[in-house]
Amino acid sequence: MSFPLNAPQREAVRYLDGPLLVLAGAGSGKTRVIAAKVAHLVERGTDPARIAAITFTNKAAREMRERAAKLLGGQGRADAARAVQISTFHSLGLAILRAECRAAGLRPGFSILDPADLEPIVAELVATADRAKARSAQWRISGWKNALVTPQAALAGAKDADERAAARAYAGYADALAAYQAVDFDDLIVRPLELFGRDPDALARWQGRYDHVLVDEVQDTNAAQYRLLRCLCGERGRFTAVGDDDQSIYGWRGATLDNLARLAEDYPALKVVKLEQNYRSTVRILRSANSLIANNPKLFDKRLWSEHGHGDALRVTPASDDEAEAELVVHRLLAHRFEHRGRYADYAILYRGNHQSRPFETALRAQNVPYVVSGGQSYFDRAEIRDLVAYLRLVANDDDDPAFLRAVTTPKRGIGQTTLAKLADVAGRRRESLFAAVFAPEFAAAAHAKAREEMEKFCALVSDLRRRSEREPAGRLLGELVAKIGYEDWLVSSFDKREAQAKSQSVADFVGWLARKGEEDRRTLLELTQMIALVTMLEGREEDDPDAVRLSTLHAAKGLEFPHVFLVGLEEGLLPHREAIDAGNVEEERRLMYVGLTRAQRSAHLSYCRTRKRAGAKVDCVPSRFLKELAQEDLRYAGEPLPAGEAERAKASGMERLKQLKALVAKD
């Protein structure tokens, strides 16, 4: 990919006179532009450490780092590439918070809690045992934080009982986090903002820190992130923002296209450059995508074009149910691969929700096709890793009660509900952490001697590791921890052989990862512990790119491209998703479909099911409205054209009804 830049790309790279918005259509080479601009800035003499490039995901940050390293490395400036601050919004927020933790009212070892840690806390605050209720309250709190709404304002604006309950919990939520010396993901953005708001010196420090800020995917920024951006860029606005309003798919996380529109208001000198040449897809894929997205109102006028050939028609295939769809897709994929002598890695299967991967995994396994699933459960979400991370968090920060609770009960060491309830009671009365309460005289009086002994042993281990954490390498400490708590033995005794082996392997991977990271930049255990919360996968996992079919959600596929794409489950209720339809947000779903389509370079295969298993029973499906919005002349229907024949549908549903009745009768 060392073609020369085209005219608008060149303009975007060279323009340094003021704030710049680059409207980069799908496949228009935006990552190239950002990397080239970083290189250009360095060439012109900008100190690499005074350049910040901010992305939305770790994956994008990594790619940016690689691209910049390649460009600058070619000029013998590999050192410069390393010095550029390339990070996600959240890791940048973490860097700020770490540097300013005293001013922000946090101790250096503060913990980062993820939503799973927070759920029980919120459940308690809203006084519910219903997990769904707790999650929805959590969801609301996060929404308020990202929109920079205070607990008071949230309470004042609450419309129904649920919202009022969530708003009340919101205030207590902040207190709970403060007591644990902890922050959540949203705080990584919001707390630096609060700090900048009340401490002009801190603001000045960070505002003067970067000569140029580059932002990827601005259309995905929420109110808090946008404001953080403004803080960093200052009034001069020396930034390059890159984005595409047609690819805004994070509205559900508070991202708002208003930010894109506001950019022009907040920075009247804003220059806009459009990248409209697509280097990725065939004309037919692009025409279909354009035709689809034309159904959305336009913020900016943009016309994508391609110099690639026409390419094949997009195939639309119905399947009788989800299993049949998976088999069909896998068969077609194999036939296609054979015919084109391609690699497995040339193919991606994209879907709306994580759970949809299941039948495809089964079908791929049945045919012995290698595959990788991305965007599913993250490596650091596995129970065994969370167990160990709880220990690390506790080592870094003994106020972290959630970490204490997890670590002290895993592996089982004879400490159960009753003992913990007593400890919590003592801690509550004394207004101190669970960890501190272990040594309180009240606890000694109340608890069983054996349980207390175990607990003191546990605390001694944690304290010992803490004492040594500043000096000794993180990998060694973790390795020692795993050995001392007898974690391997516990795995073997608690799980069957296969599972224990898999878990044991991922523990070994984790120890190795931490050791490597610790050595790389001489990071301490504390720094690494905070980093883990933001890392979603084991780095290096994807580098040894095996020749495998890629399974991914549409969200996780953004920014990627594949020669051949299968877009599956194109049904009403799935894409567009039911919730989105009900919320009146079909536009975002359409953009999601647009993102999926524009991942394809040479061919796109679309499929949907006529029925689908849901909670055991089969239900009828209707093909997605988006299929009708594609350029019909570029489609080829493998089955009957849309919509499905009414007669057949009625017959199918009649058969289903009969089956259901039979099942009912059989039960009695």
Added chain:
DNA sequence: TAGAGATTAGTTTTT
């Protein structure tokens, strides 16, 4: 206190 069975609820996307 901890593990094994019974019961019941579930469906979106992620830093």
Added chain:
DNA sequence: CTAATCTCTA
């Protein structure tokens, strides 16, 4: 029809 949670017994 799963998968996770809850309840009961050793």
